[in-house]
Amino acid sequence: MLARIEAKIALAKAFSSRTSGSATFIPAVRSLSSSDSAAAAAAPFDLAVIGGGSGGLACAKEAAELGARVCVFDFVPPSPTRGTSWGLGGTCVNVGCIPKKLMHLAAGVGDTLRHAGAYGWQLDGGAPRHDWEALSGAVKQHVKSLNFGHRSQLMQRNIDYCNMLAKFEGYEGGTPDRPLLALSATNPKTGRSRRVLAANAVVAVGGRPSLPADVPGAAQLGITSDDLFWLPRSPGRTLVVGGGYVALECAGFLAGLGLQAEVMVRTDVCLRGFDRQMANLVVDFMRQHCGVKFHLGCKPMAVTDQSGSASGLRVDWRNADGETNSAAFDSVLFATGRRAVTADLNLDAIGVAVDSAGRVVGGEDGQLEKTSVPGVFAIGDALQNGVELTPVAIRAGKLLARRLFDKTVSAESATAATMDYSNVATTVFTPLEYACVGLSEEAALTKLGPNAVEVYHAVYTPYEFVLPHLDQTQCYIKAICGPSSSGRQPLLGLHVTGPNAGEIVQGFAALLRTGTAAYEDLAGTVGIHPTSAEEITKLWITKKSGLSPMITGC
Numbered sequence: 001m002l003a004r005i006e007a008k009i010a011l012a013k014a015f016s017s018r019t020s021g022s023a024t025f026i027p028a029v030r031s032l033s034s035s036d037s038a039a040a041a042a043a044p045f046d047l048a049v050i051g052g053g054s055g056g057l058a059c060a061k062e063a064a065e066l067g068a069r070v071c072v073f074d075f076v077p078p079s080p081t082r083g084t085s086w087g088l089g090g091t092c093v094n095v096g097c098i099p100k101k102l103m104h105l106a107a108g109v110g111d112t113l114r115h116a117g118a119y120g121w122q123l124d125g126g127a128p129r130h131d132w133e134a135l136s137g138a139v140k141q142h143v144k145s146l147n148f149g150h151r152s153q154l155m156q157r158n159i160d161y162c163n164m165l166a167k168f169e170g171y172e173g174g175t176p177d178r179p180l181l182a183l184s185a186t187n188p189k190t191g192r193s194r195r196v197l198a199a200n201a202v203v204a205v206g207g208r209p210s211l212p213a214d215v216p217g218a219a220q221l222g223i224t225s226d227d228l229f230w231l232p233r234s235p236g237r238t239l240v241v242g243g244g245y246v247a248l249e250c251a252g253f254l255a256g257l258g259l260q261a262e263v264m265v266r267t268d269v270c271l272r273g274f275d276r277q278m279a280n281l282v283v284d285f286m287r288q289h290c291g292v293k294f295h296l297g298c299k300p301m302a303v304t305d306q307s308g309s310a311s312g313l314r315v316d317w318r319n320a321d322g323e324t325n326s327a328a329f330d331s332v333l334f335a336t337g338r339r340a341v342t343a344d345l346n347l348d349a350i351g352v353a354v355d356s357a358g359r360v361v362g363g364e365d366g367q368l369e370k371t372s373v374p375g376v377f378a379i380g381d382a383l384q385n386g387v388e389l390t391p392v393a394i395r396a397g398k399l400l401a402r403r404l405f406d407k408t409v410s411a412e413s414a415t416a417a418t419m420d421y422s423n424v425a426t427t428v429f430t431p432l433e434y435a436c437v438g439l440s441e442e443a444a445l446t447k448l449g450p451n452a453v454e455v456y457h458a459v460y461t462p463y464e465f466v467l468p469h470l471d472q473t474q475c476y477i478k479a480i481c482g483p484s485s486s487g488r489q490p491l492l493g494l495h496v497t498g499p500n501a502g503e504i505v506q507g508f509a510a511l512l513r514t515g516t517a518a519y520e521d522l523a524g525t526v527g528i529h530p531t532s533a534e535e536i537t538k539l540w541i542t543k544k545s546g547l548s549p550m551i552t553g554c
């Protein structure tokens, strides 16, 4: 690691001391005296990054370490629902992965407390009671420390950070074949503004939750995940509208914190895009173990305020048969999709295309981040056909910076520096975690046909379930394999539901990345006993065999 950092520093020094022959690289300006600071401020940047989230910050830091002169624009318009806003770091840090994981863990602590008696613990003082304010306060403190960390990392790297909303203005200066990009930025709160020129720009603006336009009261009375983690008081009885991972994760931790949580989904499909069987297990567990009520095939019609009465908000909805119903909640959380926030970037001015969801249209496979306009790139959630996950945005940002500014990335090694969006592992942090990598069973069947796909599976008992005598029916593993060739069945996908599923699958994701992973690699590995992960090495029952996948003991 140290060697890598030293190499980067050496490279950065080499860059700042030489004149780049590349049209995209304008030598970095370093150690400004006060007299030339005005000129430096007006000097073009090598890279302007719009968006200080996972992708933008990673790209900016990597570019700066490679000697590029970089500026980052980041501004968070308050949420339209509650006016919530936050600091530097983007969705993941402030209103995504991090607060979500902490609340998921908080719910898990509650579970542990509920089952403590099974391990001989006597909890004096009756049933534990959860304090939302204490949790959200602690989460907020942690998030603020991350905001601070990001700011200081930008400072350490001499990155020009502007807390402003940026947009493109067009082109100005440069050479006829590579004109410079002109950007303007303002801070809507302070009125401060700024204008910069840059040789390259990265659109890393991420997305924000979208509210249904056809549900009266949704925008006025509802909340989104942009508000939930920052609510000063408990959301109370909550209806979560939506069936994606954000909806199910939020409903899951709210239920785990002891709140009434219900989920309303327009169709009867939750976790669309994930393996169907696994998604159903996640929902079954939330129903059976956490008491989450699911209203499938139902569409909210209106949210009305009944303030003054104890009923809070009234939600009216219609089911698939056209029957109407209503119920009272304290909060209605809309997790009904996200939209890339490109509308105000003035992308038309430079000719960058976006799709109907506002995402930037990228380039060919292997160069997805490259737009049709030279010098303009997109990464993270704002990019069409990407994978909307933090580590993906980070890696894509770093690799892009290396392709732009690392002169040791030769034409031959350029492929190594392109982002591979395949076989990205992910976890749904529902009360029963679901982690996966590779193809779902449906995708494998579509791709290869039923005869070519072999599914190894097992229902297993995590040790966490043993003494509290929990029903383990939803703890399930399946490995999706292709047809055998030279005695090896290629491993195409791995799916696990159970405690800490994310921790389990991460290691197996490395195996899948080798490109030669096979069932035989799993079966040939000696397990770590007694763990849940070892069950993956013990898979032997195939779906085609018709044998029961229930595992009963050691």
Ligand SMILES: Cc1cc2nc3c(=O)[nH]c(=O)nc-3n(C[C@H](O)[C@H](O)[C@H](O)COP(=O)(O)OP(=O)(O)OC[C@H]3O[C@@H](n4cnc5c(N)ncnc54)[C@H](O)[C@@H]3O)c2cc1C
Residues within 6 Å of the ligand: 050, 051, 052, 053, 054, 055, 056, 073, 074, 075, 076, 077, 089, 090, 091, 092, 093, 095, 096, 097, 098, 100, 164, 165, 166, 167, 204, 205, 206, 207, 225, 246, 341, 344, 345, 379, 380, 381, 382, 387, 388, 389, 390, 391, 393, 429
């Ligand atoms: C509730 C929730 C839970 C999630 N959980 C996970 C998880 O567990 N694991 C995981 O990997 N991913 C998770 N994600 C997804 C992850 O957060 C995103 O994939 C990731 O943050 C995308 O990074 P990004 O850089 O593309 O954009 P963002 O992180 O969204 O950053 C974009 C930044 O740009 C700013 N911006 C926008 N427009 C402008 C402009 N014109 N000028 C200046 N600044 C601008 C925005 O305000 C924002 O700060 C979760 C998302 C949500 C909503």
